[in-house]
Each structure stands twice: as structure tokens, then as C-alpha cells.
Amino acid sequence: MKLRIFRLSGLLALAALAAGEAAAQVATKPKVVHNDLNTVEEFNVLTTDGSIRQGSYVKYRPASPFSVLTVLVAGNYELGLPEGEWSTFYESYPWNKLRSRGSYHAGLQEGQWLYYHHLKAPKSLVRVATPNGTNRKDGFSINLDDSTAVLQAKGVYAAGRRVGLWTYYDHHGVTIQKVNHSANQLLYWRQDSSRQFSGESAALNHPLLYVGGKSQLLKEILEALKLKMPTRILPIGSAEFALSIDPSGHQMQVGSVTPPASTKDAKYQALVVGALNLLPADWLPQTTNGQPVAADYHVKISYSSFSEGNRKGINLTVDLLGD
Numbered sequence: 001m002k003l004r005i006f007r008l009s010g011l012l013a014l015a016a017l018a019a020g021e022a023a024a025q026v027a028t029k030p031k032v033v034h035n036d037l038n039t040v041e042e043f044n045v046l047t048t049d050g051s052i053r054q055g056s057y058v059k060y061r062p063a064s065p066f067s068v069l070t071v072l073v074a075g076n077y078e079l080g081l082p083e084g085e086w087s088t089f090y091e092s093y094p095w096n097k098l099r100s101r102g103s104y105h106a107g108l109q110e111g112q113w114l115y116y117h118h119l120k121a122p123k124s125l126v127r128v129a130t131p132n133g134t135n136r137k138d139g140f141s142i143n144l145d146d147s148t149a150v151l152q153a154k155g156v157y158a159a160g161r162r163v164g165l166w167t168y169y170d171h172h173g174v175t176i177q178k179v180n181h182s183a184n185q186l187l188y189w190r191q192d193s194s195r196q197f198s199g200e201s202a203a204l205n206h207p208l209l210y211v212g213g214k215s216q217l218l219k220e221i222l223e224a225l226k227l228k229m230p231t232r233i234l235p236i237g238s239a240e241f242a243l244s245i246d247p248s249g250h251q252m253q254v255g256s257v258t259p260p261a262s263t264k265d266a267k268y269q270a271l272v273v274g275a276l277n278l279l280p281a282d283w284l285p286q287t288t289n290g291q292p293v294a295a296d297y298h299v300k301i302s303y304s305s306f307s308e309g310n311r312k313g314i315n316l317t318v319d320l321l322g323d
Helices: 198-205 212-228 263-274
Strands: 001-006 011-014 028-034 040-046 053-061 070-078 084-089 100-105 106-115 133-138 137-143 150-160 161-169 175-180 185-192 195-198 237-245 253-257 286-289 291-292 295-308 311-320
Touching: 150 212, 185 198, 195 198, 212 263, 212 295, 212 311, 237 263, 253 263, 263 295
Parallel strands: none
Antiparallel strands: 001 011, 001 137, 028 040, 040 053, 053 070, 070 084, 084 100, 100 106, 106 150, 133 137, 150 161, 161 175, 175 185, 185 195, 237 253, 237 295, 286 291, 295 311
16 A cells, blocks of 8 residues: 655645545645644645644655655544544654554544554665655655564554553564553563563563563653753763652653762753653553552663764763663
């Protein structure tokens, strides 16, 4: 299945995502929004109410000397609410790689959803103009059935909530967790190749875990830091932070375990705490004899400067000090 983005009258319009899609036939007019960070949104709104979106929607980053046109989100609105199939894509190279794919009904996620890992391509492929995409005279197309995509999670939503069995995978496609989200119960988890737990041994006793495993937690932390850290601030230093999780799996607070050593580090600590407080509360609380208990998960975050010839910048390192 291919997602077609085609150029029409100077605008990008989104082709139908699924056969038989039929939005209500109401009068609309196009709208283009230029956001910060060089992203563009294109969609239609009702002629009678410009605040209500109707029909196809696409968010993308225009082509630049460093990247091709990069689609970020594609979907459809029905009277202001997401409806039908939606796809999201990773923002960085390799461009136009699937991040998630699933459907909405009346504005809420519904039915099966698939999530994918973001895998870096070999350096030899950096010069490929359009990974997983085909440039055309009339626009751009992306293959949604990408054979190189590596599944990160799959399961079912009902009214916007994960229900029933969800399975989570590592970057190699190996199952690392199975969770019954209706009961918030861990059914299987893989600590490493020699230590795997299922059934009662998994449900009754396990440490504090993040849904999707370490790779998912690392991705969430990096995205939160990117969102929270102003690019003009170069905080040099490191500290270890404790994420305190209550028995329901809710993140209660973020505290510093290793105090900052300088004034600059104090500012850095405040920024990191603000970022960590943005993490989705997707925790499986520690259980002892089948009873969930409060626990802490430690994270060490470090920023250091580097200089390579004329290039100067900041290195970010995140160490996850838990299972």
C-alpha cells in the first residue's frame, strides 16, 4: 500500500489512505500552516467554520540541502476529529520511515495499531536521495508496506486505550514483553538471552519495567530532552536521576540522586527534571508476590562538549540503570 502526496495548485494534498474511504461531502477550503522548526501542515477546513478540519491532512518538512521532503504525519479528519487510518513517520534520517500506523474513530485510537523501531541506515546509504520514497513529477509517494521496517509493538486500542494482549519487540524482532493491558499485567518479559520469565513467574515477581523495554524508554527520554532543552543552552555536566513510580505505575516525581556540582549544573538539572516529567507514564510497577509496590528507576544523563576541527558541539549520553 502506498501513501501518495501529490502537488496540486501549489499545495500538497493527501491521497486517500484506504480504498473506499468516503469523507462526508461538505464544502471545504484549503489551509496551509507554517510552523516553527520548518514544518508545514496542509489540510482543509469547513467553509462555514475555519476552525473545523475536514478531509485529508499532512504534516511534513520541506526538502532542504540536507534532506528530502519528509512526511511526519498523514491522516484524515471528519468534522474536526481524526478518523480512519493515520500514519506517523520519524523526523530524522533515514527519512520517511514508518513510526506508527493505525486507525481513529471519533477522535480516539481504535483497533489494531503497529509501532516501528527507528533504525539507522549504514553510512554508505546516506547519499541515497529518498529512502523508502519515490519522487515523482506530481509529488511524492511512500510505501507503507515497508519490508525493512522492524516492528516495535502491536496491539489493539478501544476508545483510545490499549486493551488486551500487546507484544513488544527489540531491534532484532525478538519478543521482549507481553502485557495484558486490560489487567495491567505482565505475561512475559525477557531480561536477556538466558533469563526469560512467563506466566506466574513473570506476573508475581518482577522489577520496575518500562512498557516496551529499555529501547522505548531511551527513545522517550531523548525526545523529551530534545523538546525541553533550548538549543541556545549548552549545559555541561551530568547527574543521576531517580524516577519514582507508585504502585499504579504513575510517575510521581523526579529527584536528583547525584547533586549537581556547580551553578551551571544546577540549571542543567532543572532542565532535565522538566524533560523527564514529560515522559509517558507507561510503567509496569515492580511486583512482589503479586502485589505492586513503589520503586525507583535510575537514569544518568550527561552532556559534554566536543571539538573536531572546525566542528564544535555537545554530546548527550543517557545511561539507563535499571531492567
